[in-house]
Amino acid sequence: MTSTVLVISPGYPAEMPFFTRGLARAGAQVVLSSNEAEACAEAAAQLRARGLDAIALPCDVMQRTQIEALYQQTLALRERIDVLVCNAGVTPPFGPIAAASDADWDRTMTINLRSVLWITSLVIPGMAAREVAVAALGTVYAIEGGKEAAEQIGQVLATKWSLATALSLLAWYIFAPQCASTLAVIRRETGSSKWMAVTFGYMLALAYVASLATYHIALAFGAG
Helix, strand or coil: CCCCCEEECCHHHHHHHHHHHHHHCCCCCCEEEEHHHHHHHHHHHHHHHCCCCCEEECCCCCHHHHHHHHHHHHHHHHHCCCEEEEEECCCCCCCCCHHHCCHHHHHHHHHHHHHHHHHHHHHHHHHHHHHHHHHHHHHHCCCCCCCCHHHHHHHHHHHHHHHHHHHHHHHHHHHHCCHHHHHHHHHHHHHHEEEHHHHHHHHHHHHHHHHHHHHHHHHHHHCC
16 A cells, blocks of 8 residues: 555544554555644654654644645645545534534534535545546556556556656646646635636646657657
8 A cells, every 4th residue: 555645633633643553554654634733743753653654734624724735735745645534523512402602513514514525625636537547548458447457557558658658647647737626726716717717728738748848858868
């Protein structure tokens, strides 16, 4: 297992190492997040002390901007998110329903429901893009789905593709605007579809140019 696992835990992440140790032992790059920065850092340190790969990125899931920042920081440090574990949650107000304030219910709904929607809406498009790429390659090379599909695709590409082609595809994926949620955030923050369209067109053109340039540079160095 060589995946990046993002774990969002409650404000008392003392049990994080027990929860994530199995994943880290399997080779996962674990990213721990909680609104308690010191406790979160301590949990990651405990994993690293065992020789496991773990970092801490504090985040208050009550704040959508912090969730978006967590997503961007995780991508900047790990490049991808393969597994998302939303473990943060609070109990609803105890006692008569009429006694609960709007603030109590808003906190409960935001932590238990809205925060999960916010982070999954950011993470899922990237996961789907990778699955679409694997599925498309599997269709092109007539490979059936299953646990061995990815390995079979790798073996086929190693014989069918040149190094220049593989490098050009990597260059494309670096710049291509694959994340629909990012475009949605741009539209929301700018209040206009214009800049979303400009960003999409610009990144698409940049991906094409980068892919084409990478391919020909690789050919020039004999990687055809």
